[in-house]
Amino acid sequence: MNNMMEVQNLSFTYNGAPAPSLKGISLPVEKNKVTALIGPSGCGKSTLLRGMNRIHDLYPGHVYEGAIQLLNSDGETYTDILSLNKEAEMIKLRQRVGMIFQKPTPFPMTILENIAYGLKLSGVKKRTDVEEIVEKSLRDAALWNEVKDRLNDDARGLSGGQQQRLCIARAIALKPEVILFDEPTSALDPISTLAIEEMISVLRETYSICIVTHNMQQAARISDYTGFMYLGEMIEFDKTDTIFMKPSVKQTEDYISGRFG
Amino acid sequence: MRLLMNRLFLMFSTLAALVGLFFLGWILYTLCAKGLAGLSLHVFTHDLIEGGLRNVIVGQIMMSAVATLIGIPVGIMAGIYLQEYGGNSKLTEFIRDLSDVMMSAPSIVVGTFVYAIVVIPTGHTSGWAGVLALFILMVPIIVRTTDDMLKLVPVELREAGIAIGASKYHVTMNIVIRYAKAGILTGVLLAFARVVGETAPLLYTSGSSEFWSTDLTDTFPSLTVSIYNLATMPDEEMVQLGWTGAFLLTAMVLVVNLIGRYASNEKRR
Numbered sequence: 233m234n235n236m237m238e239v240q241n242l243s244f245t246y247n248g249a250p251a252p253s254l255k256g257i258s259l260p261v262e263k264n265k266v267t268a269l270i271g272p273s274g275c276g277k278s279t280l281l282r283g284m285n286r287i288h289d290l291y292p293g294h295v296y297e298g299a300i301q302l303l304n305s306d307g308e309t310y311t312d313i314l315s316l317n318k319e320a321e322m323i324k325l326r327q328r329v330g331m332i333f334q335k336p337t338p339f340p341m342t343i344l345e346n347i348a349y350g351l352k353l354s355g356v357k358k359r360t361d362v363e364e365i366v367e368k369s370l371r372d373a374a375l376w377n378e379v380k381d382r383l384n385d386d387a388r389g390l391s392g393g394q395q396q397r398l399c400i401a402r403a404i405a406l407k408p409e410v411i412l413f414d415e416p417t418s419a420l421d422p423i424s425t426l427a428i429e430e431m432i433s434v435l436r437e438t439y440s441i442c443i444v445t446h447n448m449q450q451a452a453r454i455s456d457y458t459g460f461m462y463l464g465e466m467i468e469f470d471k472t473d474t475i476f477m478k479p480s481v482k483q484t485e486d487y488i489s490g491r492f493g
Numbered sequence: 494m495r496l497l498m499n500r501l502f503l504m505f506s507t508l509a510a511l512v513g514l515f516f517l518g519w520i521l522y523t524l525c526a527k528g529l530a531g532l533s534l535h536v537f538t539h540d541l542i543e544g545g546l547r548n549v550i551v552g553q554i555m556m557s558a559v560a561t562l563i564g565i566p567v568g569i570m571a572g573i574y575l576q577e578y579g580g581n582s583k584l585t586e587f588i589r590d591l592s593d594v595m596m597s598a599p600s601i602v603v604g605t606f607v608y609a610i611v612v613i614p615t616g617h618t619s620g621w622a623g624v625l626a627l628f629i630l631m632v633p634i635i636v637r638t639t640d641d642m643l644k645l646v647p648v649e650l651r652e653a654g655i656a657i658g659a660s661k662y663h664v665t666m667n668i669v670i671r672y673a674k675a676g677i678l679t680g681v682l683l684a685f686a687r688v689v690g691e692t693a694p695l696l697y698t699s700g701s702s703e704f705w706s707t708d709l710t711d712t713f714p715s716l717t718v719s720i721y722n723l724a725t726m727p728d729e730e731m732v733q734l735g736w737t738g739a740f741l742l743t744a745m746v747l748v749v750n751l752i753g754r755y756a757s758n759e760k761r762r
Contacts, residue, residue, distance in 0.1 A: 324658070331652075339653070
């Protein structure tokens with residue numbers, strides 16, 4: 233199979249909520265492809281994304297049902313990440329499935345330390361190794377030329393777009409297999425947005441990507457597959473061209489053409 | 494009419510501000526005038542028994558410093574518990590409310606409490622009893638500042654830490670605390686400034702001594718208690734020394750407060 237991840241009949245209920253926020257979602261994340269999730273606010277697309285690395289579990293009491301399969305390193309068998317519960321397994325999962333957030337989140341450290349921090353936690357200790365990976369990650373995130381002379385400055389001094397690219401560099405330094413983007417450009421200006429979009433199309437060659445976006449044009453520009461969600465359900469999932477050119481569900485067509493949402 | 498009301502209101506509030514400033518200025522003026530008169534090198538090089546203040550200044554700072562050193566880990570860890578691990582449980586709310594109440598507890602009550610549980614059983618006043626009283630006073634301040642400062646750390650930062658495979662412990666220690674560092678430091682300094690000028694909790698816990706001492710197990714020299722004692726002496730010279738002590742204490746508290754404010758301004762920049 234060619235799927236890096238497979239969400240199978242997933243339902244998710246927030247702690248104490250009377251009704252589930254996700255209802256029977258199924259969705260593949262194909263290897264080395266970009267999968268976009270679109271839909272109006274509150275449709276559950278971020279909730280779904282945050283289930284895929286189980287960041288929800290930072291807060292107790294949420295209920296998952298169904299399965300989220302992640303391809304093992306043998307390339308054949310899958311593990312249901314919902315069956316993980318030890319902290320060590322969760323840490324390993326998050327090293328394999330990285331995440332970029334809506335707001336840039338530089339740690340209160342230097343630029344170098346921001347990237348080295350995750351590496352050190354994952355067991356890369358040798359200084360030359362760390363420096364090598366830091367440089368490669370910054371190059372891949374198209375940030376190296378801008379920051380190579382000030383690696384020891386506080387990362388919070390960078391611009392918003394640079395901070396977001398730093399967060400991407402930080403995530404890819406861990407060599408994840410999947411990267412989840414949660415509206416990564418909604419806090420950025422158009423030029424920074426373009427830079428991130430270009431980067432995503434390059435990153436696709438190495439990683440499998442799932443991106444939540446409010447911006448339909450963005451989904452159309454950068455993704456291979458698109459899922460349209462509404463009220464916690466996956467209304468339609470198909471190749472991006474199909475979704476945007478000739479969707480098979482009326483609701484999708486209405487949303488794409490701006491008639492609601 | 495409206496214009497008149499406006500003028501009247503402005504006049505009254507200016508007047509009120511001036512009254513407050515007037516008394517503050519008066520206090521500072523009296524302190525400086527009377528305190529500076531007795532200020533000389535002799536004050537810093539001799540102990541109380543020889544008409545100096547060396548031992549009581551060192552004693553006061555030492556007790557406050559020891560209380561702070563024990564108070565910092567206890568207070569910060571409690572603050573971390575409240576914000577990072579406690580959630581919204583009843584226990585968390587209870588500790589939070591308790592800290593608030595403790596923060597406004599009259600210091601003489603704390604002094605009496607320590608007198609009852611330490612001084613009476615051991616039979617004598619001691620530096621440790623003073624340290625304990627100051628510790629009880631400052632811990633709630635550190636707990637609440639830490640709690641408040643950690644609350645200001647964006648939740649996205651914690652999630653980002655978790656998302657790169659850090660454990661909750663690592664996120665708290667390496668990211669959250671670091672983000673809130675300046676604010677926590679300010680809280681510690683303000684807590685120190687608060688206790689360094691306290692008299693009531695030391696009055697019958699540490700007592701005060703006229704001799705040089707660094708032995709916390711015995712009655713311990715205290716600047717504030719000495720000021721109180723000196724002020725009630727009939728001897729003119731002793732009263733003068735009390736004024737000098739009061740001036741030095743005020744200067745000390747002022748400096749620590751200013752450092753605290755400076756640190757918190759640094760953070761905002």
